[in-house]
Amino acid sequence: MTRPSVIVGRIAHTFIGYLAAVIASVFATLAAMFLAAAVESGASSMAGALGELGNSVVAGLMITFPFALPGFLVALVLSLLLRWRRWPSFTLAGGLDALLALFLLNGFGGQPLGMLNAGLTLACVIGGFAGGLVYWQVTGRVSASWREPA
Numbered sequence: 843m844t845r846p847s848v849i850v851g852r853i854a855h856t857f858i859g860y861l862a863a864v865i866a867s868v869f870a871t872l873a874a875m876f877l878a879a880a881v882e883s884g885a886s887s888m889a890g891a892l893g894e895l896g897n898s899v900v901a902g903l904m905i906t907f908p909f910a911l912p913g914f915l916v917a918l919v920l921s922l923l924l925r926w927r928r929w930p931s932f933t934l935a936g937g938l939d940a941l942l943a944l945f946l947l948n949g950f951g952g953q954p955l956g957m958l959n960a961g962l963t964l965a966c967v968i969g970g971f972a973g974g975l976v977y978w979q980v981t982g983r984v985s986a987s988w989r990e991p992a
Contacts, residue, residue, distance in 0.1 A: 909950075
């Protein structure tokens with residue numbers, strides 16, 4: 843039987859991993875979006891976009907944290923049951939979580955679920971991959987060993 847202090851520590855470690863994943867996901871998504879804008883419109887539009895970076899980060903964090911949480915919890919349960927230890931599983935789960943979060947966000951906003959912007963979707967999936975990889979770096983590598991033998 844696991845002591846309560848160990849359980850609290852594991853929950854805290856998982857929460858820190860999720861926070862790190864959300865932060866990495868937002869920054870990777872914004873980097874992909876800014877890069878696409880610079881390629882499409884030239885470097886002059888990049889300066890204007892960078893002026894809004896602070897607002898974009900805050901908005902991205904406020905949106906990503908709650909909307910990515912359901913998919914993260916599913917991936918967390920799967921990672922524990924299947925004892926994921928390698929980065930590809932977590933990275934792929936992060937990308938899939940980004941898609942789920944976009945569908946949830948679209949549905950929450952009252953828009954038809956099939957009306958996702960392709961550019962935003964691609965940027966968010968890239969961010970999801972980054973978030974999944976960062977989660978693995980922070981927490982995922984050791985979380986498979988947390989499950990007690992049956």
